[in-house]
Amino acid sequence: MEIVMFTRGVKLVDFYCSDHGKAISNADLYQDIEKTVLPTLSDESRKLYQKLLLDNPERSRHVTHDIAYIASITDRSERLKLYEESIRGLMVDAVAGLFKQAGVGPDNIDFIVVTSSVGKTMPSAASIIASEFGFASKTVTLNLGDMACSSGLAAVDAGVRFLRSERAPKRCLVVALEAVTNLFNQSEYGVVPNVVFGEGAAAILLSTHREPAKYAIKESVRTIAAHKEAYEVIRFTENEKGPSIRLSRELPQVAAGAIKDNLQQFVPRVVSPWDKLRFLVTKKIPDWQNRLEYWALHPGGTAVLNGLARNLKLAQGNLAFSFRVFDQRSNMSSPSIFYVLREIEMHGPKKRDRVLMMSFGSGFKVNTMLMKRLSSARPERSVVIELKAMNGQLHCHTRQQSSGSETATDNLFQADLATLDPKVIANDVWKRTLGVNQFRICPSVSRDLSSERYRSLVQELRGLLMPKGSLTEL
Structure with missing residues (x-):
């Protein structure tokens, strides 16, 4: 476990979430899967597809390519080409959108941090961005991977560490993206991942310059549940039908324990001195939820969010932003948390409002970050x-x-x-x-x-x- 207290005034200047690709509802996805995948599966898997997709037919996700087209590609090299095409489109859209929105360009960026977990390219995704936008040769790049849904905040944390290591003011571009159709698997192992995940990309601008910004980054706590059961609950696997993400039935229990461990480190940093003293004596987490105005929790799924609401003693309404993202975009893994932040922005947070961001994923890793709004946003x-x-x-x-x-x-x-x-x-x-x-x-x-x-x-x-x-x- 490591705790970082940001004291150098690192700010989140702006961010942009890509809407590249097209939306496909559960009902439409079921029609595609019915034509391409269901005939080869067992009755149990067919019924599971039917339940997961048709019980909520309007839930949606974005994809860069039609599922039927992806299902027709069985050659691994062709699938890899499709993956690189997908991430290039997502990243270019996100970064271009951020540059236009924030009024900056490649010459204003000193560091690039990119995270993605569902595929590999060589050169890296960070190199794709550098070449597409013509970054200076002195730009420092870092490519992260294999941390799945937790890695969006991990990438921001890495960017903050870059900035704090410098004497002079600098800027860092962070990009979180996932093109999960690369993992579309036509075997029984693909049922849940094919239903749960969607595609997306977010670009974030961090800075230590004196300039207008949306948020000040105040605290970050990153923890890992380093035991065998936690290690096994989310695994990347591959069979004759292609790559896939395997989710264990023990995932909710492991996640609850890992989140509790993380909050035991995080909560004392957001409560009053009296609450801190009581925590040191009793080890009981105080009633701290009312100290925060907004919650941006990883939209891993409806059951995941309902479980978080119970464990954190929050009403459903507190997590409405996360529920909405899952309903509209599904679980996009690493960039999901920034789409939740986009929903919060539409709600119109006021100056000095605090936002708790939490992401979690394979390992089992949990990241929490506290941000404070520096100016009021207009409700949309x-x-x-x-x-x-x-x-x-x-x-x-x-x-x-x-x-x-x-x-x-x-x-x-x-x-x-x-x-x-x-x-x-x-x-x-x-x-x-x-x-x-x-x-x-x-x-x-x-x-x-x-x-x-x-x-x-x-x-x-x-x-x-x-x-x-x-x-x-x-």
């Missing part, structure tokens, strides 16, 4: 839910707000008041919104429900509120 969108009772029915309407303007009201759903179950109502709202900024409850709801069921409904709905959300009883 919000979800407002209005509930009213009428003619024996609970009417649930949604109002989408974008850049300060409120759009027309949409009818989300209706429910019979006589048989209303607060947990079912909350679950229906969550499935349709994945987080709510504001609830407005009309007086008719408290009038037509028993006091016990009304209190239960309010309690359930509060758990869906995103950070700084509100529930107003009109």
Whole structure:
């Protein structure tokens, strides 16, 4: 375990998440797999594909090439060519987007750190970036790999270490990318990875110059659970059908233990002196969650996020940004955490708000990083839910707000008041919104429900509120 306290004013100036490629829903992916893969699999694997994809047919991911096309390529050398083509497109889009957004170029960069875990190229991915954009020969490059979902923050940490080692102000470009279609495997071992993962790339600009920036990087804690069970839970494997990622059934248990160990090192750095003293005496982690405004946790999957919410004693709404990324993009491994940060930016964090970022992956490694917002961001969108009772029915309407303007009201759903179950109502709202900024409850709801069921409904709905959300009883 190693703890780093950043004292030289390293800042995250800006970042950009690529939308290169095309979105493909679970339903569309199932159609492709039904044509190309299912006929060769056992009944058990076919049923698993059906369950994982069709129970939530609208969940999506981005891919740079059609799955049917990828499935048709069995030659390993052709697959490698396709992989290099994919990562080149992702990286160029991410870096070009960052340069345009931040107003910098190759001449302003001193270090390049690139991380990717699902394929290999020679020259490295960092060399591809250097040659595509014409970086100076003095630019120092570092290519990381094989740390899977934990490596996005590990790459940022490496960039910070580069910058802190220099006497003069410098800038570092960090790129996290994964082209997971390189791992598309047509055997039974490929079922879960083929469903869970998607593609993406993020470019991040770090700096010690005196210049405007989005975040100050305050703390970083990196830990590894160095025992055999933890080592085995995520493995890269290869068979006659190609490479794949194998996920063990023990993964949730190992991840929970590793995250707990990491937080025992991290939490004392974000709590009050009194909490620190109590922790030293009792070794009991204090109630520290309310000290943080935002949570950016790796969107490893719905079950993973639900488990994190339970273990960290957080409401679902606190992790809405991570749930949304998994729903829209699936698990992109290393860059995923920055797509979560993009969702937080759309929410409009205020100056001095703190964001806890956490990623975890093979090894078993856990990385946490604390960042503080240096200026306020303008909210880009919000979800407002209005509930009213009428003619024996609970009417649930949604109002989408974008850049300060409120759009027309949409009818989300209706429910019979006589048989209303607060947990079912909350679950229906969550499935349709994945987080709510504001609830407005009309007086008719408290009038037509028993006091016990009304209190239960309010309690359930509060758990869906995103950070700084509100529930107003009109």
